[in-house]
Amino acid sequence: MGIIVSLLVLSFLIFFHELGHFLAARFFGVKVERFSIGFGPIIAKKYFKGTEWAISAIPLGGYVKMKGQDDLDPTKRSSDPNSYNSKKPWQRIVILFAGPFANFFLAFLLYYIISIMGSNTLAPVVGEVMKNSPAQKAGLMPKDKIVKINNTPITKWEDISKAISKYQGALRVEIIRNNQIKIVIIEPKILEVKNIFGEKVKRKMIGISPSGDVIKVYYSPIEAIKVAYDKTVAASLMIIKGIEKMIEGVVPLKEVGGVISIMDITAKASQVGIAALFSLTALISVNLGVLNLLPIPALDGGHIVFNLYELITKKVPSEDIIYKLTLLGWMILLMLMGLGIYNDINRIFGVSNG
Incomplete structure (x- = not known):
């Protein structure tokens, strides 16, 4: 059952991404020749309003084939009024950006739904108090419930670290202990810790x-807008930071995961509950949005760079350069996909990468 859920989630995310491209293309009058979920041989198709809607054999992606655009042969162009190539560079950029934007928007919607339906989070209740820490010196004890730091109400555990970093100097911490409200004054210390990387x-x-x-934790429909927006932005920044750390070598290449990892984690999340599944789906959706905006030829980001060049210089990039860079882009993508699958297999069979 978990594998079926994983395939449905991946297919849905791909569909939503390609739907963004499709709607933007149709808005600017571009003919969409094919809308496919999956790659490779077509196993089912139906023509509707001038577009071939297809399901292909390899459910690891998808694509929208617009008239005048061919990723396998980027030199193919069409000057017809309803072709992708006949549109202005800024219009093509909008069409290209619409796919990743759809992923960000989907993540926002999922985070919004989670915020309204309620999600589990850690309570602001103290478990362990470190020896000789500022908290111990101030008299904080296990099972104390923190309800306010200075003027900031505390409703969940993550609020505590935000409040600590927000204020300078000593903190006035309001706690509940044995059903009684107590006030403790704590002077935070700068400590060396390890981050997620x-x-x-x-x-x-x-x-x-x-x-x-x-x-x-539940939020009202109005409060949920800000919560969903903040979570979408935070997820995007975390993924960008992760890519940056991987380029710097901080995050080893053995940590790169592929579609097998995605399916495995999604299957496990589906068994935990709908909120966990929605949260993971939102994170994967943001991940797809960010990765597709990377300036790699063959990805949306690479095509956006080509069109920005044309927009700024008023010159069309050389077909030979586009062709060679696109081939390079496909090589990079295939290498990354291969690395992800290799790491996934190693994790499954317990093989160490060193």
């Missing part, structure tokens, strides 16, 4: 860890 960073901390208690 394994780098040592300095962070202002008070020396506590969560108890593990879980609460469900």
Whole structure:
């Protein structure tokens, strides 16, 4: 069942991405010759309003084939009024950006739904108090519930770190202990910790860890807009930062995952619950949006760069250069896909990459 859910999620994300391209293309009067979910041989198709809607044999992607655009042969052009090539560079950029934008928008919608339906998160209840930490010196104890730091209300555990970094100097921490409200004054310390990329960073901390208690947080329809927007932006920045750290060599290449990892994690999330599945789907959607905007020929970002060049210089890039760069782009993509699958297989069979 989990594998079926994974395939449905991937197909849905691909469909939504390509739908963005399709709607933008039709808005500017570009003929869409084929809308395919999957690559390779077509196993089912139907013509509707001038477009061939198809399902292809390899469900690991999808594409919209517009008149005058061919990723396999980027030198093919058409000067017909309803072709992609006949449109102005800025219009082509909008068409190209519409796919990734659809992924960001889908992530926003999913985060919005999660915010309204409620999602599990860690309660602001102290679990462990580090020895000789500012929290211990101030008298904070396990099972204390933090409800306010200075003027900031605390409703979930992640609010605590945000409040600590927000204020300078000593903190006035309001807690509930044995059903009684108490006030403690804590002077945070700058401590060296590891971030999600394994780098040592300095962070202002008070020396506590969560108890593990879980609460469900709900937001009103209006509040959920900001929450969904913030989560979409945060997910995008995290993925961009991850790519940057991989280029720098901070994140080893063995951490690159492929479609097998995505399907495995999605299958597990579907067993946890609908909120976990929606949250993971939103993260994958953001990931697709960001990756497709990378300036790699054969991806949307690469095509956007070509069109920006034409927009700025008023010159069409050399067909020979476009062709060679596109081939290079496909080689890079195939190498990354191969690396992801190789790492996935190693993880499945417990093989170490060193």
